Amino acid sequence: MLYWLMKHIFLGPVLKVFFRPRIIEGAENIPKEGGAILASNHLAVSDSFFLPLKLSRRVTFPAKIEYFTGTGIKGWLQRSFMSGVGQVPIDRSSASAAQGALSTGVRILREGKLLGIYPEGTRSPDGRLYKGKVGVAWIALEAGVPVIPIAMFGTDKANPIGSRMWKPTPITIKIGKPLDFSRYEGLSGDRFVLRSITDEIMYALMELTGQEYVDVYAAKAKEDQAAAEAGAVEVPAQQDAKSADRVPETKAG
Template sequence: MLYWLMKRVLLGPILHLFFRPRVEGLEHVPATGGALLASNHLAVSDSFFLPLVVPRRMTFPAKLEYFTGSGFKGWFKKWFLTGIGQIPIDRSGGNAAQAALDTVIRLLREGHLVGIYPEGTRSPDGRLYKGKTGVARIALEAGVPVLPVIMIGTDKANPIGSKIWKPYPIRIRIGPPLDFSRYAGLQGDRFVERSITDEIMYALMELSDQEYVDIYAAKAKEQQAALALPVQSGDRDRVREAS
């Protein structure tokens, strides 16, 4: 009920008014049964716009920290995220990471639609980065098709670091489902999982106009941070004195 209220009555009309989201390939979304929607990731708002255009209820895993705030603000944030179909996932590693995978697999086996970002984090510069093999492991364990999804314009409406979204037309492309049943029983084989993941990322690249970069987005962010370090550290004063 809360999901329907947020999507159809509260959040949906506002997003439609200011961002005019348009979707291609909606016919590829199955009417029933589980499916994994693997999307590129440009902005936090990706998790708002994609469920908006999909007619069925859709779930996105979200960082546990988003659900653990205190006071009224923390309560409202938890209520809001739950209302738009997000579930808390502990991504601290080890057993927590496995528990996160198990939760997603259970939802898919129960016949739900689940969204996932194979890049693992938002693109730091709008390019498409190497996918992590968790998406392949989930698809094989749950035995569901994978639908490649491309978000376009969300980084313009919701740039990294922005607190207020700007009106901008959003476009969403959903590609034909990818069937990996030929690999059934081979989950855990790292070569198979890498092959599946690369196939998913290739499908995303074909759907989009993004340049593909064969490193992880998290690594790219680390490299950018390292390049920025001299300016952000004590070297700032030395740079200023030399100028």
């Protein structure tokens, strides 16, 4: 009920007036029923608000648990808002907690629902498309569902990183053709398979969005950016491929 009220009575009408979101390609690629992963590029927090507005089916996005643990009136309002826009809390404070978050995604999909995921793991720091984390592949194989690439345009201008006020900007959405990974059934424990699937998803997103692709995790790019801004000198380190592709590693945006 709260989701319906947010979408149709409170938040939805306001967003439609000021941002005029529209799907310009591929609306027919969203299944009318059954579970599916909507794997989107991630330019702004508002990505999770605009996509559900244009779909008749509910979309559930995982969100960091800190959004749901506030106290007092402010905490209650934040929890109500996040629940109302279709987000569920996930704990990513430890490896076991992160695995639980992935399992929650599988449960949602097995219930026949749509699950929104940002394979980059966090917002792009500069508008480019960054390396995907393999959690999305693990969830897809465990749940046995297709992955549908989603391209968001304009949200970074409407809701720039660090801004408190949103700027009225037209938002457009492209929906790609479903990606079927059933040929890898039973191989969710193979990190090479997971990396292959994830790279295929990111390639589809690159083609759909037109973004420049960077073969580095967005979180690492943010760390390097922060270090540079602080005047620190960083010595590049070799990344361990095995640890980089170990499940779990999906984070909420």
